[in-house]
Amino acid sequence: MQHLTLNTGVEMPILGFGVYQIPPEDTEQAVSDALAAGYRLLDTAAAYGNEEAVGRAVKKSGIPREELFITTKLWIQDAPAEDNTKRAFETSLNKLGLDYLDLYLMHQPFGDVYGQWRAMEALNREGAAKAIGVANFYPDRLIDLIVNNDITPAVNQIETHPFFQRADYQDLMREHGVQIQSWGGFAEGKNELFTQPLLSEIGRQYGKSVAQVVLRWLTQRGVVAIPKSVRADRMAENFDIFDFVLTDDQMAQIATLDGGTSLFFGHHDPEIVTWLAKRRLDA
Numbered sequence: 473m474q475h476l477t478l479n480t481g482v483e484m485p486i487l488g489f490g491v492y493q494i495p496p497e498d499t500e501q502a503v504s505d506a507l508a509a510g511y512r513l514l515d516t517a518a519a520y521g522n523e524e525a526v527g528r529a530v531k532k533s534g535i536p537r538e539e540l541f542i543t544t545k546l547w548i549q550d551a552p553a554e555d556n557t558k559r560a561f562e563t564s565l566n567k568l569g570l571d572y573l574d575l576y577l578m579h580q581p582f583g584d585v586y587g588q589w590r591a592m593e594a595l596n597r598e599g600a601a602k603a604i605g606v607a608n609f610y611p612d613r614l615i616d617l618i619v620n621n622d623i624t625p626a627v628n629q630i631e632t633h634p635f636f637q638r639a640d641y642q643d644l645m646r647e648h649g650v651q652i653q654s655w656g657g658f659a660e661g662k663n664e665l666f667t668q669p670l671l672s673e674i675g676r677q678y679g680k681s682v683a684q685v686v687l688r689w690l691t692q693r694g695v696v697a698i699p700k701s702v703r704a705d706r707m708a709e710n711f712d713i714f715d716f717v718l719t720d721d722q723m724a725q726i727a728t729l730d731g732g733t734s735l736f737f738g739h740h741d742p743e744i745v746t747w748l749a750k751r752r753l754d755a
Contacts, residue, residue: 488513
């Protein structure tokens, strides 16, 4: 496994396992299988509703805590956001059954972002969250957060896949010491990703699947990837990407697939902003 060093000095695996959209009743087994396959980075969120199942799998695994890198995410908090952020963190930590988090992310760039971030900075200083970061922050919101606060986010988890590559944004984040992490690395199969001719041909050259080519492409760019699956064989396949290297020409060819726009939803869309901001989690 390759690791990246975050701006806090914390080492983060470049490949992990995500549990987005895995039902709580299936999550414990999925995480157990992922850990057995060798994954040590686990990514969940309060909004996913499966933190407790992740925690059970971690406990049952017997893997030393220091060998794991566990991320969860803060959902948009009601006022007072600073106090409610601390309570939300404790709720997530209790559900996971942990004493600390390796990475705590602000899930959406909405609500009282500054109040939430101040609370997260305090958690980081206390050591309860070894690193803090954000998700779904576009460049303007990320830079605004950086220049108006003390701690620069260690990570920004954003939609990143062959059809929305975010290369210029990755360069900007690198300038500010922010690590890019991908969600939706397979674009959820949109644009017929798994049969895409170029990716399929590259895969044939190495005896690899399209999924493996995409994960190799992401990690070779220095993008942290968190593929999801409930099938143990797919988990093992997704993990098996460090025995080949894409050529510069192949990387350039894949770059031509970039459509430059989201395949899911825009965080600048007023309807999306309204829907996300009104959504509240059960305490």
